[in-house]
Amino acid sequence: MLEAVDDLLVDVGYAAMTMKGIAERAGVGRQTVYRWWATKAEILLEACAEDVREELVAPRVGEAREDLLGYLVVLDRFLVESPAGLAFRALLGEAQHDPAVRALVRDADLLALAARDVLVRVRPSAPAMPDLPLAAVQLIGPVVTQVLATGEGLPRDLLATHAATLLRAWQP
DSSP, X not given: OHHHHHHHHXXXXXXXXXXXXXXXXXXXXXXXXXXXOSSHHHHHHHHHHXXXXXXXXXXXXXXXXXXXXXXXXXXXXXXXXXXXXXXXXXXXXXXXXXXHHHHHHHHHOHHHHHHHHHHHHHGGGOTTOOOHHHHHHHHHHHHHHHHHHHSOOOOHHHHHHHHHHHHHHTOO
């Protein structure tokens, strides 16, 4: 069912996606879908969470700047190219006017959870890094903003500049 929701989102978009459509795409009855998820936002978020765990993993280089850059490149690609990234962007859009979706997205905190792994690795080289929730926002914010505002990612050179700027800011 989680694959069906990703496929359906790509085909028809969030607004046109329905629980009935999800059930039909998955080849199950609507009652089966409703047994596990109350809304299309819930099933879409679960599909995103599964995909984030698989797709939003940065390579471990061992050098702080390269580790940050690796994560930023993977994040950018996820948000621009992946069906799961499209689903996440749809949820962010819906969260702007639906408090229930906003709460789901906030509580799941999918991008920040993925960012924390790389931030923990980088912290020894960045002793003035703020607490992880703020550091995650500082890391992912510009990429998410660019993609939401333009539908396009940032060029690799700007991602590298962003990584270097953060590391300088996180020095004592």
